[in-house]
Amino acid sequence: MIAGDDPHTLHEWNVRTLRMPATVISSTLQDTLGWPDATIVSGDALGIVSRLKEESDVPLRSQASLSLNWALMAAGLVDRLQVTIFPVISGRTGTSPILGGAADFDLELLESRTLDGDTVELVYRPTLH
Known part of the structure; x- marks a missing residue:
């Protein structure tokens, strides 16, 4: 877009x-x-996001670079991680795993739903492992 x-x-x-x-x-x-x-x-992105979280009356959504999202998760600034699973396997055409290079996290499942019969949305609370 x-x-x-x-x-x-x-x-x-x-x-x-x-x-x-x-x-x-x-x-x-x-x-x-x-x-x-x-x-x-x-x-400092972590300081800016921390301040925005404190000041905001609504939840924030990050649509940032993967490395910034990984840093936000590692700093404990991500409350919910939404994973959408599409019914596609990109074994030959995929370029890189989306969480490759991130720290290790335990995930607590908060929500799950099927969006269109094939696509599944999972919402987790990440905790640094």
Whole structure:
């Protein structure tokens, strides 16, 4: 999805996401690239996320780089890890495991549901192992 795309052609989830306020943590970006309600901040990502968690009245959602998400998990800043399992095996075409390189975590299952008969959503509470 590109921020400037016609909202009529986007899935409703993408439209809702696009309309939400966003904080982008970056040391290189100078522009929000068309994201309507985004703020760019730079500095210590763990400190920024910790402050945002304390100040926010709503749960935060990270759609960041994998390495940042791993660091947030290792710092205990991730309360819920949502894993969506799609009925596809990418043994030859897959490029890398999504959690390859992350620390070791124990996962407590909080929720599970089948989305469309094939796709399964699992929600866990991660605890550093």
